[in-house]
Amino acid sequence: MSYPEDMASFYDAWVGREEQIVADLTTALALPPRRRSDALAPLVDAAVAHVVAYYEHKSRLADRDVVAALDPCWLNPLERTFLWAWGWKPALMFRFVEGGVGVRPEQRRALEELRAATAANEREVDMQVAAVQESLAGPRVLAALRRQPPLNGEADEAVAVVARSLRVLLAAADALRDRTLRGVVGLLAPDQAGAVVAAMLGFHLAVHRAGRDWTSSHGGQRLV
Secondary structure: OOHHHHHHHHHHHHHHHHHHHHHHHHHHHOOOHHHHHHHHHHHHHHHHHHHHHHHHHHHHHHHHOHHHHOOOOOOOHHHHOOEEOOEEOOOHHHHHHHOOOOOOHHHHHHHHHHHHHHHHHHHHHHHHHHHHHHHHOOHHHHHHHHOOOOHHHHHHHHHHHHHHHHHHHHHHHHHHHHHHHHHHHHOOOHHHHHHHHHHHHHHHHHHHHHHHHHHHHOOOOOOO
């Protein structure tokens, strides 16, 4: 099994686990208030661990084949339209907090501080992505690729330098996603966090299903 095929197999099983987590969260959210928090706390932890497991598996893929990790063929076309730095945009997390979870004033202030920090980090990643993209078309890389035959593997080395930069950047983007998720959940009570992660995972499942169904009905064509 190739590395991308291994990732695709992992992702299929991961989505199946996600469906069960959302079902468990939905059931717990419907419990009476006195039982709800106790039931939700471990489920929220399980949901966070579930998301982190995806980043960790993708990280192992990137260690073996960074190009494959940067081309997530295991995602359907609709899922790929949501990609930012090869994953979901961290700031999207705050949309689920705004979607009906009542927060106290002190929580709102802390969430706004986290949102501002996340936005600043996203801008930094955007600049780094642009810099790496420019380096792909830089004179050293292009000269090495155009020279036939390349001298002493210089083309491979020139591209390898960019690949290492991309690996570091992918790790930084996933770390920001992880940090934002944990930061938001850490500022909320169990019932609030449960509602937020249920909405987040439920949204992903809806996008996954819609993209899968669209692809099936259009013979595997990509969305335009």
